[in-house]
Amino acid sequence: MAKNKLLLIDGNSIAFRGFFALYQSLERFKNQSGLHTNALYAVHNMLENVLEREKPTHVLVAFDAGKTTFRHSFYEDYKAGRAKTPSEFKEQMPYLRDLIEGLGMKHYELENYEADDIIGTLATQADKEKFDVVVLSGDKDLTQLASDNIRVDVTVKGVSEIESYTPEHIMEKYGLVPNQIIDMKGLAGDQSDNIPGVTKIGEKTAIKLLKEYDTVEGVYENIDSMKKSKMKENLINEKEIALMSKKLATINIDAPIDIKVDELGFDGKNLDVLVPFYKEMDFNSFLNKLDSSLVTADNEDKKEIHYEVIDSLTKEMFQTDLSLYVEMLDENYHTSEVVGFAFGNAENCYVSTNLDLFEEPLFIEWLKNEDMTKKVFDTKRTEVALNRFGLSLKGVKFDTLLASYLIDSTNNSEDIAEIAQKFNYYDVDRDEAVYGKGAKKGLPENESEMFEHLARKIHAIDFLYEPLMEELESKNQLDLFNEIELPLAHILGEMEIEGITVNASRLQEMKGEFAKRLNEIEQKVYEAAGEEFNLNSPKQLGVILFEKMGLPVIKKTKTGYSTAVDVLEKLQGENPIIDDILTYRQIAKIQSTYVEGLLKVIFEDNKIHTRYVQTLTQTGRLSSVDPNLQNIPIRLEEGRKIREAFVPRNADWQLFSSDYSQIELRVLAHISDDEHLKAAFIEGQDIHASTAMRVFGVEKEEDVDGNLRRQAKAVNFGIVYGISDYGLSQNLGISRQDAQTFIDTYFEKYPGVKDYMEQVVREAKDKGYVETLYHRRRYLPDINARNFNIRSFAERTAINTPIQGSAADILKIAMIQIDQKLKDEKMEATMLLQVHDELVFEAPKSEIPRLQQIVEETMENAVQLSVPLKADSSVGNTWYEAK
DNA sequence: TTCCTCACG
DNA sequence: ACGTACGTGAGGAAC
Numbered sequence: 001m002a003k004n005k006l007l008l009i010d011g012n013s014i015a016f017r018g019f020f021a022l023y024q025s026l027e028r029f030k031n032q033s034g035l036h037t038n039a040l041y042a043v044h045n046m047l048e049n050v051l052e053r054e055k056p057t058h059v060l061v062a063f064d065a066g067k068t069t070f071r072h073s074f075y076e077d078y079k080a081g082r083a084k085t086p087s088e089f090k091e092q093m094p095y096l097r098d099l100i101e102g103l104g105m106k107h108y109e110l111e112n113y114e115a116d117d118i119i120g121t122l123a124t125q126a127d128k129e130k131f132d133v134v135v136l137s138g139d140k141d142l143t144q145l146a147s148d149n150i151r152v153d154v155t156v157k158g159v160s161e162i163e164s165y166t167p168e169h170i171m172e173k174y175g176l177v178p179n180q181i182i183d184m185k186g187l188a189g190d191q192s193d194n195i196p197g198v199t200k201i202g203e204k205t206a207i208k209l210l211k212e213y214d215t216v217e218g219v220y221e222n223i224d225s226m227k228k229s230k231m232k233e234n235l236i237n238e239k240e241i242a243l244m245s246k247k248l249a250t251i252n253i254d255a256p257i258d259i260k261v262d263e264l265g266f267d268g269k270n271l272d273v274l275v276p277f278y279k280e281m282d283f284n285s286f287l288n289k290l291d292s293s294l295v296t297a298d299n300e301d302k303k304e305i306h307y308e309v310i311d312s313l314t315k316e317m318f319q320t321d322l323s324l325y326v327e328m329l330d331e332n333y334h335t336s337e338v339v340g341f342a343f344g345n346a347e348n349c350y351v352s353t354n355l356d357l358f359e360e361p362l363f364i365e366w367l368k369n370e371d372m373t374k375k376v377f378d379t380k381r382t383e384v385a386l387n388r389f390g391l392s393l394k395g396v397k398f399d400t401l402l403a404s405y406l407i408d409s410t411n412n413s414e415d416i417a418e419i420a421q422k423f424n425y426y427d428v429d430r431d432e433a434v435y436g437k438g439a440k441k442g443l444p445e446n447e448s449e450m451f452e453h454l455a456r457k458i459h460a461i462d463f464l465y466e467p468l469m470e471e472l473e474s475k476n477q478l479d480l481f482n483e484i485e486l487p488l489a490h491i492l493g494e495m496e497i498e499g500i501t502v503n504a505s506r507l508q509e510m511k512g513e514f515a516k517r518l519n520e521i522e523q524k525v526y527e528a529a530g531e532e533f534n535l536n537s538p539k540q541l542g543v544i545l546f547e548k549m550g551l552p553v554i555k556k557t558k559t560g561y562s563t564a565v566d567v568l569e570k571l572q573g574e575n576p577i578i579d580d581i582l583t584y585r586q587i588a589k590i591q592s593t594y595v596e597g598l599l600k601v602i603f604e605d606n607k608i609h610t611r612y613v614q615t616l617t618q619t620g621r622l623s624s625v626d627p628n629l630q631n632i633p634i635r636l637e638e639g640r641k642i643r644e645a646f647v648p649r650n651a652d653w654q655l656f657s658s659d660y661s662q663i664e665l666r667v668l669a670h671i672s673d674d675e676h677l678k679a680a681f682i683e684g685q686d687i688h689a690s691t692a693m694r695v696f697g698v699e700k701e702e703d704v705d706g707n708l709r710r711q712a713k714a715v716n717f718g719i720v721y722g723i724s725d726y727g728l729s730q731n732l733g734i735s736r737q738d739a740q741t742f743i744d745t746y747f748e749k750y751p752g753v754k755d756y757m758e759q760v761v762r763e764a765k766d767k768g769y770v771e772t773l774y775h776r777r778r779y780l781p782d783i784n785a786r787n788f789n790i791r792s793f794a795e796r797t798a799i800n801t802p803i804q805g806s807a808a809d810i811l812k813i814a815m816i817q818i819d820q821k822l823k824d825e826k827m828e829a830t831m832l833l834q835v836h837d838e839l840v841f842e843a844p845k846s847e848i849p850r851l852q853q854i855v856e857e858t859m860e861n862a863v864q865l866s867v868p869l870k871a872d873s874s875v876g877n878t879w880y881e882a883k
Numbered sequence: 884t885t886c887c888t889c890a891c892g
Numbered sequence: 893a894c895g896t897a898c899g900t901g902a903g904g905a906a907c
């Protein structure tokens with residue numbers, strides 16, 4: 001049997017630690033009734049972590065009881081002089097009990113004793129009973145308990161890190177055994193507990209004395225032999241104080257507690273307590289993380305709803321302002337089978353699995369009637385699914401998923417229930433609870449379960465409309481929702497449905513060529529290495545390069561040697577094998593991801609239908625999946641050839657592509673209002689050359705050589721990303737000092753940019769979020785973190801997000817305007833792809849000139865900034881040529 | 884499932 | 893002193 005393990009936690013001290021760790025975010029942690037929750041949140045995370053890490057069999061959280069303890073009986077100033085406990089902290093303490101019970105832990109307190117004494121007593125008992133004991137506390141008082149079987153973990157710097165005190169660690173750190181910690185406090189005192197100690201003796205001196213004399217008593221037994229000194233005098237005068245201080249610091253290991261170790265068995269969460277606690281505290285993310293089946297098993301008090309299972313339609317069913325939901329079990333709505341649908345509102349809700357109803361004029365007409373408004377969850381998914389039945393959906397006025405994402409970009413679950421819970425609506429189950437997951441995913445045996453589930457989704461969409469709209473309005477995001485995201489969803493749907501034609505036989509040809517080359521390189525490498533191994537395995541490759549061949553190790557990863565490109569490039573010249581490995585990597589990537597990957601996803605219409613995910617990125621960009629068409633190779637010629645396989649759908653058509661030139665730097669010029677950056681764009685200068693001139697002090701543009709321009713370009717990139725000297729130095733292969741000089745000079749030459757960066761970070765710290773030009777928001781909970789890395793990351797994000805996000809907003813606006821113009825002019829030209837700053841179209845050759853006019857003009861005038869926007873275009877018979 | 888690597892803007 | 897560029901998706905290996 002596995003050994004028993006007792007976890008003892010000092011409740012007051014970790015709560016206090018937690019409170020101050022999140023003190024900066026105090027006002028962001030409030031539940032609906034105004035209760036602060038930062039300490040509860042922090043403690044929750046600490047406890048979850050320690051449970052996960054230690055996997056204890058027994059747990060107890062000990063608390064201090066009341067203000068006075070037996071220690072006050074002989075020293076009334078014990079713990080005096082402490083700052084008053086903030087009321088924001090006190091108000092959370094009662095709920096801490098609920099949290100602890102919810103997590104399945106026992107708690108205990110004892111009149112006249114401190115938590116330390118309870119812990120000391122139980123730790124000693126458990127030690128005798130051959131338990132492993134772990135103590136968790138926010139201060140070091142408890143470290144005196146450390147022994148072979150007792151480890152004391154103390155939180156350091158906030159709450160995320162802990163320092164483990166074992167006898168070995170204490171020896172290393174102080175040169176003392178655990179028991180001597182109390183002697184140290186006897187001599188040196190402890191300011192935080194107001195333990196006086198001996199005048200002029202601090203930790204260092206105390207340790208020196210204890211190394212020689214072992215204990216406080218030992219010091220006094222030998223005091224006569226000590227040399228005359230001020231210290232000796234103090235020691236003699238304050239003998240009583242020293243002995244009392246030691247007594248104060250000594251943890252009682254024999255407190256009269258009435259619980260026993262074996263009563264502290266721990267067997268996991270108590271959802272009857274935990275779920276209501278999470279709900280009361282608005283800890284929705286924790287609620288979501290709970291195993292959904294557990295939650296739903298628990299949450300059987302869902303309110304009753306009305307709905308009707310139908311097999312035929314009547315005119316009365318179809319009103320304006322209803323919610324609509326079309327159910328598919330797989331993620332990919334281009335292919336997933338439609339298993340049912342529902343529509344209605346809270347009063348009248350209709351559910352059916354009879355897809356023949358999709359052919360009824362009543363339904364068809366209602367769907368496409370713009371005046372009959374609908375509310376949905378995921379417009380694009382719904383539209384694409386209905387399109388497969390030849391149905392057109394019009395009049396969508398609300399999309400729960402889009403709205404939820406705009407309100408908080410981390411609220412982007414594909415599951416209605418999860419989203420609903422974020423907004424305190426719990427009367428709908430997660431899909432997983434109804435359909436299962438993984439291999440077992442499927443329709444519930446009892447069809448009525450699905451009917452009810454679909455009806456509940458309608459109720460949820462219906463319910464969420466008002467609170468979400470109100471929140472959008474309060475955040476000034478109604479235009480972003482109504483004028484940008486909602487119309488865009490429809491356009492993206494059309495693009496996905498249209499798809500892009502792919503020349504599969506071209507890909508097949510490439511597959512053969514690449515296979516041959518890969519084989520050749522493989523053999524060459526095996527020969528040079530003297531053995532066969534898996535070239536695709538970084539681990540095996542590492543062993544060959546760094547152990548067998550003895551090449552210098554440049555970088556390590558968490559799990560072993562790094563064999564990433566930048567590392568291999570530094571090894572070029574060491575051995576010819578490196579070049580072959582690099583070539584192999586490059587071609588293997590093209591082969592597996594692009595040639596084979598794309599071949600797998602070509603539909604019967606010879607097209608690829610990607611899906612754009614509109615509610616994922618934290619900046620407002622789109623992402624593309626199944627497959628990702630936003631990362632088709634272009635930088636290296638080998639890979640770029642993949643683009644030859646992307647062709648127009650008709651023989652006499654062409655592909656047309658237009659991309660924004662330097663949109664992010666233009667956006668930066670606009671929002672920072674930096675006069676020099678603006679001037680460069682207004683005067684139509686080569687921006688990187690212009691930066692080079694200012695930063696490197698070059699007078700004439702002709703004198704900016706390729707190298708200077710390249711360096712200036714890297715600096716410009718760095719600026720957009722929220723520059724750091726290290727990042728720039730890595731990118732340019734220069735020293736950190738030189739990189740820092742570049743940055744300093746840049747800020748000197750572009751003071752407006754510097755001001756912007758400082759201002760946006762300040763604002764983020766103040767408000768907790770940043771915004772784009774069109775009020776897209778990103779919350780930055782880490783912006784005031786104590787941890788340097790975490791905080792720095794948030795600061796760079798604060799700088800980058802308004803830039804990247806505003807650029808994304810602008811292209812979205814341009815897409816909507818272009819789509820409208822193409823429709824107005826009844827052009828055959830079709831928008832196919834969006835790649836962050838680029839749009840790809842196909843069109844009959846004859847339309848290309850007009851298309852170019854429309855696209856460039858619209859992109860350049862989509863919005864008015866204080867600098868011009870510029871779009872560059874190209875045309876070709878394949879995507880390769882059109883760039 | 885997680886890590887490493889690498890493709891794009 | 894800290895250890896980094898911002899935003900993504902996908903394949904293959906190893907667990």
